[in-house]
Amino acid sequence: MSLILPTAPVSARTISGVAADLLGALEHGDGPLPRARSVVLIVLDGLGAIQLRAHAGHARHLVAGAGKKDIAYSVFPTTTAAALTSLLTGVEPGLHGLVGYRVLDRSHDRLVNVLSGWESDGIDPLLWQPQPTVFETAVAAGHPAFAVGIPQYASSGFTRATLRGSTFVGAKSPAERVEIAYQLAIDNPGSLTYCYLPEVDKAGHKHGVDSAEWIAALEEVDHALARVVPKNVGVLITADHGMVDVPAHRHVVIDHGDERLDGVRHIGGEPRMLHVYLEADADAEAALSLWRRASEGDADVLSGAEAIAAGIYGPSVTAEAAARIGDLLVVSRGNKAFYDGTAKDQRARGMIGQHGALTPEERQVPYIRRGAFSQ
Template sequence: MTFSLPADPPHARSLTDVMPQLIAALDGRSKWFPPAASAIVFVIDGLGAHNLAARAGHARFLTAAGGKKSVARTVFPSTTAAALTSLLTGTAPGEHGIVGYRVRVPETGDAVNQLKGWESDGLDPRSWQRRQPLLEREAARGRPCFVVSRRAYAGSGFTEATLRGAELVTAETLGERATLAADLAAAHPGALVYLYAPELDTVGHRLGWESDEWAHALEGVDAASRALSDRLDPSTGVVVTADHGMIDVPRHRQLLLTDGDGLVDGVEIIGGEPRMLHLYTAPGAAEDVARAWRESESDRAWILTRDEAVGAGLFGRVEDAVLPRIGDVLVAARAGVVYYDDRLDDKAAQRMVGQHGSLTNEERVVPLIRLGAFA
């Protein structure tokens, strides 16, 4: 390989290990956390450690509760579908099979949205996602398990694939959700509670994490975190984390792919997302596609064939059934750029400012902040 991939520090903590360590803490045997009577994992979608540090004045509670070493590494690709599935199964994308945002289904050849495309494309949540959710396993063992989230996610394919087995409790405001999570943990000793906040990510994608609106949303997240901490039973432990960080990419940094530029020659499907493309190529075309991309984009992106990515361990251990879901060629942005297929009629995605998915620290390093019994 003619490129150098970023390496995690030797003792870096992985998002994949958070839930197993929380469960171990409930049994008094965690290597990360002190013993706790109940545990809450509070996932703030889109809050990278870099984003939090840069806007520390808007998140004084979380900043004070954390520290320079209160971080973990999310998975690759650094995208919600892959990361939350790894968090909630304790396994890497190469095992659970959710290897990106839009991924080709080998049996049909369709590229399916891994967050919202389950129902329309007929994916079976109990087989396409290949590992048992930890909440389902723990509930079967008799542990009280709860998901506190928005009503809109109830019954979705992704929810079934990753959160089944737990009792879903919904509320529309984050403050209400924080209160519910604390109360459930206190009322059910031994409980495992998953608390989810999508608000920050939504604003970040639309307006960017450097916007005033994102700072205001962060203040709301910080206030909810403080309220959660204040309401906790002293024996309840909380860890605040995220699925990925975010990079702002303005319109003039978008690189548009179109017929005739040489980068789509031999490419049958463009999957993934703008900062981490899965390129599914025509038979025998992978090396030519990789060569064309390296000649054009190697100063702005890491370009890998599937074999190179698997050999580098980017997806963890990859099972045979998952291999064809991974692109024949992967394009992971290194500079502050994104890649869009401009041949598509729908240009709505090109209005997105906040981006993620690649290997940079800004996208992969997330908070790991301890509250309550874990502080």
């Protein structure tokens, strides 16, 4: 079985480089972004570059002046926990350790949700994500740092893992968040402000890309971004990942009696990219061979060791991150998605828009410069 591993141009931007780009613009301006008095990072969760180009007529303000080369590449896996953390720490998942949506806490032999399960699963943000954030780095260099997001996220575990060092400001609508972010940039020269817009991602998961609801969310975000950028403020607009629609007939359900479940202790990750954790006495090579044969055409299956050696989690992987990576990784091809039919919770099978794998639709994101950055 041939494996389709990610490829990108050697000179391609990656979202793990965004933090350094922004700090460079505050300090000296001799990097990819010119110097600006203050900088604003706007993240459009779930809006890939390919989806944006396909719906440019609904996002006239967002695409104005943006060219085909104004893209960056997400990390692996293309899931929010891993990608947002890379955006906000400047390192790949192999270093920050959030290597999937649901991963194994080996010390307690349980799966934990590193996006929304910090409190319920009892995991410590400082231990599970030890890398300094871009906000901590900015503050240490004398730059005020702010994060503008949805109010209920203010004190979440994921916020403590990724936004620590910033002053959090909550606002309900995209327009309010952008307005507040720009005002913070005006009022605080030398500052770094992060503005999070998750509306498109939420609509995509529930209704799918191309749906009326998804288009309405895109138009709402585009309207918010019609606001004129303040003078001498640099604005970078990007995303954590893109999205593909997975219709029900493209689901691969691994149910009772499926031989792929033999020797499996836990199935984590998410439907587009499973982490499969084996029993301690399982034959790992036999399991790898079986999963590859049974999943032929639907997914690339590789061992955790192969994934680390291939560098798809980044050039360096800590021992803590390696322990969270599955014994097997099942990376969906095309618009397939894998489900554990034996699990009690089957809510994920209701999602239409999904991400996590390595298609261009999931990996390519916008890298759009506004204000002082477009000069």
